[in-house]
Each structure stands twice: as structure tokens, then as C-alpha cells.
Amino acid sequence: MTDTHASTAPDSHAAAGHGAGHGGHDEHGHDADTIGPIDVKMWGVGIVGVIAAVVVVACFVLATGFSFGA
Numbered sequence: 001m002t003d004t005h006a007s008t009a010p011d012s013h014a015a016a017g018h019g020a021g022h023g024g025h026d027e028h029g030h031d032a033d034t035i036g037p038i039d040v041k042m043w044g045v046g047i048v049g050v051i052a053a054v055v056v057v058a059c060f061v062l063a064t065g066f067s068f069g070a
Contacts, residue, residue: 060066
């Protein structure tokens, strides 16, 4: 099996003044990844989870009489 990425040809990008290697170029020719739409349902569930965690911590603080000034 041969390595299709190995090449002895000079780097045309380096010759053009872009420096050695490919820099920020995608050498495999893939399209850029897109993030996609915001999943409002999952963000809502996450926010509800954070609110529930804050309520639980507040209940522990009230139940134990926790105080920073011992």
C-alpha cells in the first residue's frame, strides 16, 4: 500500500512565500465544518438543570445553617 500524502515534489505554497508546509490550508480538500442550528430544547434542559442544582445547594445551606464566618 502506498502513502498518497508522501511526495518528493517541492511545496508550491512555500515557493509562493507562504512559509513551510501548508499552514492553515486543508491539505485533504475537505469542506469546512458547520456548527449547525442551536438546539433550543437541549439548552433549555441544561438551564433547568443548573437552576435545580442551585436550588439543591440553597436547601443544603439552609438546612445545615452554613456560614462562612465560623
